Amino acid sequence: MTDKHASFVKRYLEVSRSKNSILCVGLDPAVPEQRKENVLANNDRLAFMKQIIKEVSPFASVIKINRQYIIGLTNEQIADLNKLIHRNGMLSIIDHKLSDIGSTNASAIYWIKKEGFDAFTFSPFAGNIGEATKEAHKNDLGIIVLTLMSNPESSIQKETKIGNKSLYIYIAEECRRNNSDACVVGATGNVTNIDLLNIKKVVGENILLLVPGVGAQGGDAENIIQVFGKNLMINVGRSIIYSDNPAEIAENFQRQFNKLYSNIM
Secondary structure (H helix, E strand, C coil): CCCCHHHHHHHHHHHHHHHHEEEEEEEECCCHHHHHHHCCCCCCHHHHHHHHHHHHHHCCEEEEHHHCCCCCCCCCHHHHHHHHHHCCEEEEEEEEEEEECHHHHHHHEEEEHHHHCCCEEHHHHHHHHHHHHHHHHHHEEEEEEEECCCHHHHHHHCCCCCEEEHHHHHHHHHHCCCCCCCEECCCCCCCCCHHHHHHHHHCCCCCEEEEHHHHHHCHHHHHHHHHHHCCEEEEEEEEHHHCCCCCCHHHHHHHHHHHHHHHHC
16 A cells, blocks of 8 residues: 555554544534433534544544534534634544545545544445545545445445455455555444454455444444454443543543453463
């Protein structure tokens, strides 16, 4: 891989080493009108996210913001969030799940760059992982491809076949072939040890994993850490951001992940 293509991976590994953390904190700020539980006290999503960013920054390497929860904020407001994330020594991911034809993807990538993010998540439904990766790297952005997700319905990604291969294996191979930066692989029970070993065999050492499902979804980080070591960004969202003490819970997760890692060394 060229330096440019490896830039997000290199930056993440540097940040995670300096902070001694593979914790990624997911920001999903729901206003009270949206649902009954795990909501903000008011409608000020921006103030809520800024406070969380400051509180968790000593213990996290990455902030992942879910696009669906920040609809309505301006580009300038989002750019300010990213400046705050970077000032606090972390990287930022927009959980966009981008999935479209090339020209439309290019437009989204242009604005993602303008907003100040370091990487974005990508849904490979359109089959254009290679094209999207090139566009991301041209804009010095990391691309993180949905490979085997944390929701139970993601079994479709194992049951669907491309030739004689499960879809998730085909996606992992495309990520490796095109020098994509990371794969999204869930930590919940529908992702088995065999699945993890299959993905590890395909992607090798040069691709990161973004791991959702730990915390409120009940996922277990231990198996993922045993297989992949520290080439991980383990995302925890609701368990941290809606707790009474986000800094304390973030620190607990940081320590938990580091202990699991030390146990396999």
